[in-house]
Amino acid sequence: MSESQVSVIIVTYNSEAVIGDCVRPLSRQDGIELIVLDNASADRTLAVIAEEAPDAVVVRNEENVGFARGVNRAARHARGRAILLLNPDARISPRDVLALATIFDESPEVGIVAPTLTQPAGRLQIREGGRRPNVVSVFNHFSGLSRLSHRHPRFEGLYLLHTHDFATRELDWVSGACMMVRKQTWDELGGLTERWFMYAEDLEFCLRTRQHGMRIIMSAEQTGTHVVGGSTGPNASKRPNPAWVINLYDLYKWKMAQNRVQSLVWKASVAAGLLSRSVAFYMKSLGSPERSVLWRSESHKFLWYTRSLLAQSSRIDEVTA
Numbered sequence: 250m251s252e253s254q255v256s257v258i259i260v261t262y263n264s265e266a267v268i269g270d271c272v273r274p275l276s277r278q279d280g281i282e283l284i285v286l287d288n289a290s291a292d293r294t295l296a297v298i299a300e301e302a303p304d305a306v307v308v309r310n311e312e313n314v315g316f317a318r319g320v321n322r323a324a325r326h327a328r329g330r331a332i333l334l335l336n337p338d339a340r341i342s343p344r345d346v347l348a349l350a351t352i353f354d355e356s357p358e359v360g361i362v363a364p365t366l367t368q369p370a371g372r373l374q375i376r377e378g379g380r381r382p383n384v385v386s387v388f389n390h391f392s393g394l395s396r397l398s399h400r401h402p403r404f405e406g407l408y409l410l411h412t413h414d415f416a417t418r419e420l421d422w423v424s425g426a427c428m429m430v431r432k433q434t435w436d437e438l439g440g441l442t443e444r445w446f447m448y449a450e451d452l453e454f455c456l457r458t459r460q461h462g463m464r465i466i467m468s469a470e471q472t473g474t475h476v477v478g479g480s481t482g483p484n485a486s487k488r489p490n491p492a493w494v495i496n497l498y499d500l501y502k503w504k505m506a507q508n509r510v511q512s513l514v515w516k517a518s519v520a521a522g523l524l525s526r527s528v529a530f531y532m533k534s535l536g537s538p539e540r541s542v543l544w545r546s547e548s549h550k551f552l553w554y555t556r557s558l559l560a561q562s563s564r565i566d567e568v569t570a
Contacts, residue, residue, distance in 0.1 A: 255350050255429070256282045256327035257335055260319035264337035265292040267476060269301045271337050276302035278343040280350075286323040288313040315446035316425075324440055332435055334451070336426040339366070341473035349429050349471050360434035360463025361455060363423035364471040365415060375408035376415070377424035377475065378467050381456060382407050382501055384515050391522020417469045421459065425451030426475045434463055444503075449496035456504060489550040491557035494519065498558060502565045512563040520555050527551035 257275055261268055268285075275281055283305035285298055289312050298305055308323055324332060331350045335341065345364055352362045366377045380386040389395045390406030398404040399413040409415070425441075428451060438457050441450045455465055498516060506512045527548045534544035 254280055254282050254329040255331045255333055255346055256284055256324075256329035256432075257333045257346065258320055258323045258327065259283070259285045259335050259337055260288060260316055260323065261285060261290055261294050261298075261337050262288040262313055263290045263292045264294045265290070265297055267338040268294055269297045270340060271335065272298060272302035272305060274340070275343055275346065277304050278346075280347055281343055282306070282327070282329055284308065284323045284326050286310065286319045288315070288319055315443075317441040317443045317445065317447075317450040320425075321440040321443065324435065327432065330432050331429055332432055333429045334425045334427070336475065338476040339427045339473055340475075341427055341471075345471040345473065346429075349468060352466060352468065353431050356464070356466075358462075358464050359466050360431050360458045360461065361423060361465040362429045363465075363467050364427055364473045365467060365469055366424070366427055366473050366475045367411075368475050368477050374411050376411060376467070377408075377426060378420045378422055378465075379408040380405050381421040381505075382452065382497055383505060384511065384518060387515060387522075388518040391519055391525075415467075415469050418467060420465050420467050422452045422455035423465060423467055424475075425454075427473050430454075430458075431463075434458060434461065437461065445496045445499070446492070448493040449500045452497070453500055453504065489553050491554050494523070494554050494558050495561060498561055502563075506565045509563055509565060512565050516558060516561070516563055520558050523551050523555040523558065527555060 259268070259271065272283060272285070275283055283302055285305050286308040287295055288310050295307065298307060306326055308326065310319065320334060331353060333346060341364060349362045349364060352359055363378060386405070386407045389398070389404050390408055394404045395406030395408070395410060396412070398406065398410070409420070438454065438461060442453050444450070458465060498519070501515050502512050506515065530544045530548035530551065534541040534548065537544060
């Protein structure tokens with residue numbers, strides 16, 4: 250596939266601060282087609298794109314339609330044999346883009362590939378991929394048992410951890426922040442679900458890909474960076490957005506839960522984990538006066554996530570499609 254085109258799809262919304270660093274390395278590169286869909290940005294996002302990537306195909310929405318709808322619309326313009334979904338706050342070199350694409354030629358059973366991502370601006374200790382979000386994996390992750398997974402793979406959780414050595418391997422899902430999909434697989438599955446405005450659609454697509462009989466690979470040889478949270482612009486709401494956990498729960502009820510008991514166990518496991526983190530951050534604030542504001546902010550954030558999740562209905566018949 251090295252001689253074929255990879256279509257890189259980027260959905261922007263008030264991404265002026267980050268989009269230049271994202272598109273600049275990929276502009277005017279042989280074998281790479283840049284497609285940017287802008288969700289009605291009110292800042293200089295489009296001007297920066299014009300300056301840094303004049304070869305990009307720009308699709309403009311008159312309103313913010315969210316991530317999945319934006320990606321699906323942009324993908325209709327894609328001419329490559331592979332599609333790379335890339336967040337505006339993510340970075341990857343053109344060399345790694347093309348190297349990822351060659352995996353499809355070498356392994357016809359692979360439908361999705363992703364690089365290993367680092368988060369240089371954050372404190373996250375998780376890799377952007379892992380195990381399907383069943384009761385066991387979410388319990389392992391939110392209880393902290395996943396820290397033992399380098400010795401006992403049975404403890405692997407929803408996310409893999411940066412603290413463990415990593416080699417190229419097959420996973421159940423990888424993040425849509427930087428995810429390459431075989432174009433044939435994309436077309437056969439009909440793109441991303443538009444069930445949610447943002448969050449969980451990449452994980453749901455990965456689940457469908459595996460059900461379709463295709464493998465998902467995270468490569469240790471190709472790397473990228475993800476400045477988590479940088480793609481919504483400086484004017485984004487400062488209030489924590491619980492959509493990631495609400496949508497994850499909705500996904501579990503929609504695609505995985507067989508009865509309400511399983512639904513309740515899942516919610517209880519995640520809520521307990523979120524609440525324990527809220528308590529842990531509050532205790533840190535008491536023991537570290539110089540950073541008390543930071544730790545109390547983190548405590549309030551995880552408490553808000555817990556409350557938001559517990560407010561969701563556990564009835565699976567409301568969401569089963």
